[in-house]
Amino acid sequence: MLIVPEREIGxxxxxxxxxxxxxxxxxxxxxxxxxxxxxxxxxxxxxxALYGFKGGFDRAGLTLGLKAGGYWPNNLEKRxxxxxxxxxxxxxxxxxKPSAMVGGNLLTALRTAAASSVSIKHxxxxxxxxxxxxxxxxxxxxxxxxxxxxRAFEKVIGWNYHPEMLPNIEKVANESGVPFEAVELDxxxxxxxxxxxTSAFSPSLMANHVSPxxxxxxxxxxxxxxxEVEAALLAKASVFTDEVAQSITIGEAQHAVAEGxxxxxxxxxxxxxxxxxxxxxxxxxxxxxxxxxxxxxQDLAVAASVVELAVEKGIATDVDF
Ligand code: NAD
Numbered sequence: 679m680l681i682v683p684e685r686e687i688g689x690x691x692x693x694x695x696x697x698x699x700x701x702x703x704x705x706x707x708x709x710x711x712x713x714x715x716x717x718x719x720x721x722x723x724x725x726x727a728l729y730g731f732k733g734g735f736d737r738a739g740l741t742l743g744l745k746a747g748g749y750w751p752n753n754l755e756k757r758x759x760x761x762x763x764x765x766x767x768x769x770x771x772x773x774x775k776p777s778a779m780v781g782g783n784l785l786t787a788l789r790t791a792a793a794s795s796v797s798i799k800h801x802x803x804x805x806x807x808x809x810x811x812x813x814x815x816x817x818x819x820x821x822x823x824x825x826x827x828x829r830a831f832e833k834v835i836g837w838n839y840h841p842e843m844l845p846n847i848e849k850v851a852n853e854s855g856v857p858f859e860a861v862e863l864d865x866x867x868x869x870x871x872x873x874x875x876t877s878a879f880s881p882s883l884m885a886n887h888v889s890p891x892x893x894x895x896x897x898x899x900x901x902x903x904x905x906e907v908e909a910a911l912l913a914k915a916s917v918f919t920d921e922v923a924q925s926i927t928i929g930e931a932q933h934a935v936a937e938g939x940x941x942x943x944x945x946x947x948x949x950x951x952x953x954x955x956x957x958x959x960x961x962x963x964x965x966x967x968x969x970x971x972x973x974x975x976q977d978l979a980v981a982a983s984v985v986e987l988a989v990e991k992g993i994a995t996d997v998d999f
Pocket of ligand 1: 790876
């Protein structure tokens with residue numbers, strides 16, 4: 679079994695490798711070659727932790743396994759550790775033997791950023807110039823860094839519930855040489871692409887904050903009850919997702935479906951656009967919305983990719999297990 683520890687991931691994994699892995703697995707999911715197992719997520723009654731498993735099997739890429747981990751809210755204060763902790767385990771699909779154990783913390787941020795980037799590549803207008811960010815936390819910086827590579831963006835605008843956090847994304851814009859401006863929510867009408875990545879339980883981005891032709895990637899809502907955008911926005915938009923079952927139960931679409939504004943059949947897989955079986959954006963006035971809920975197969979895909987890179991560079995530790 680190969681081990682790739684968390685500390686090695688930063689030097690090994692590239693945004694491009696994460697993008698390619700996620701794009702490929704979304705396509706495999708839509709083609710019926712890959713599927714996610716039901717997610718387990720439990721409040722374990724210890725350290726206020728939420729712990730669970732996200733797994734799946736990609737028959738096309740022959741990737742089988744799971745990500746185990748969750749959220750330990752006291753880690754940072756009590757132990758100086760980050761609160762989100764996860765590890766990916768891969769198995770040989772021919773034998774069931776474990777094949778790799780891979781640090782999953784940085785990979786989670788990279789695969790989540792890759793998902794919105796894949797949605798921008800396939801759904802945003804080619805001439806998109808202004809990108810709007812709702813959120814300025816840990817994930818937001820990864821999201822913006824990856825998104826800026828997808829179009830010739832000339833300006834970043836940002837809004838955050840906690841404005842004091844905005845320098846986190848301003849720094850990323852500066853590093854990419856793109857000017858940054860903090861705006862009020864109604865200033866988002868200037869954006870051609872909007873990424874929303876917050877832990878909110880009530881909407882910030884309203885339907886009237888989004889101009890025709892915009893692509894919106896909703897990346898924060900991954901649990902029942904969370905919500906970042908007004909449900910009416912989904913009714914106005916063409917809605918795409920990583921996985922429909924998750925989108926309508928734990929993703930942004932849960933609210934629009936519950937309110938009867940859209941139906942399950944109104945939500946399409948982004949993978950179908952990648953495969954060319956769904957036409958995706960068909961006009962410059964259309965609002966497209968990607969509901970990125972986060973699936974186990976994304977984690978497995980980036981973990982398999984990093985194992986390959988680690989083997990190539992002679993960094994993976996091989997243990998007899
Ligand atoms: P973080 O704690 O670093 O940042 C949280 C962000 O949410 C900040 O911008 C904060 O200002 C904002 N926020 C907090 N309360 C808010 C409120 N009431 N209204 C509006 N904004 C509010 O967290 P993070 O690591 O950046 O994660 C952000 C979200 O992304 C979380 O909900 C997390 O579960 C989710 N996430 C999703 C995926 C996926 O695959 N879709 C993957 C990883 C994380």
